[in-house]
Amino acid sequence: MATQDAASPWVFDTRELVRRAGTMTEFSRAVTAPDQIGTDVIAIKAGDPVELDLRMESVMEGVLGTGSVRATATGVCVRCLDDLDFPVEVTFQELFAYPDRAAHHHKVAAGEDEQDDVYELEDDLMDLEELVRDAVVTTLPFQPVCRDDCPGLCSECGARLADDPDHHHDVIDPRWSALADLAQPGTDDEKKRN
Ligand SMILES: [Zn+2]
Ligand SMILES: [Zn+2]
Structure with missing residues (x-):
């Protein structure tokens, strides 16, 4: 299990909420992307600003994270090779399970080849990096074009x-x-x- 970096801008402390189902807190955070998020042709580059809104709600199984990410990805048009900007706005909602709950879930899923997608709280920290990365990559075009009729x-x-x-x-x-x-x-x- 990877230890989480509390200094990462994608990590949020859930201690106030943990084991207190029904409580909720909201954040807006201006993040500087520590690493590139995207593909070879289009990405939010390392150092680019990302606006992150997050609502954390304590539920029975863990902490539910609901939020949105806004940024501008940059890349090149696959047809004419001009630089282009692509506005990124994605929303997400994922449960970050308490480790004991997640362990139970892993056990239930054991024997299946498919990667189990349950996020876990580690040391009461919610690490959004993988979630944000998946959400952003999914929204980026495979073949970005500067305009539809390029x-x-x-x-x-x-x-x-x-x-x-x-x-x-x-x-x-x-x-x-x-x-x-x-x-x-x-x-x-x-x-x-x-
Ligand atoms: Zn020619
Ligand atoms: Zn073009």
């Missing part, structure tokens, strides 16, 4: 078609342009065609 780059010469909509080359067999798309940039054996 025309991308010319497959022949790499020019940005948005800058030059009438751009064209003397037509070659379209099967060749499909092959050109597959060719790695910078390979020496590209055939010159005129």
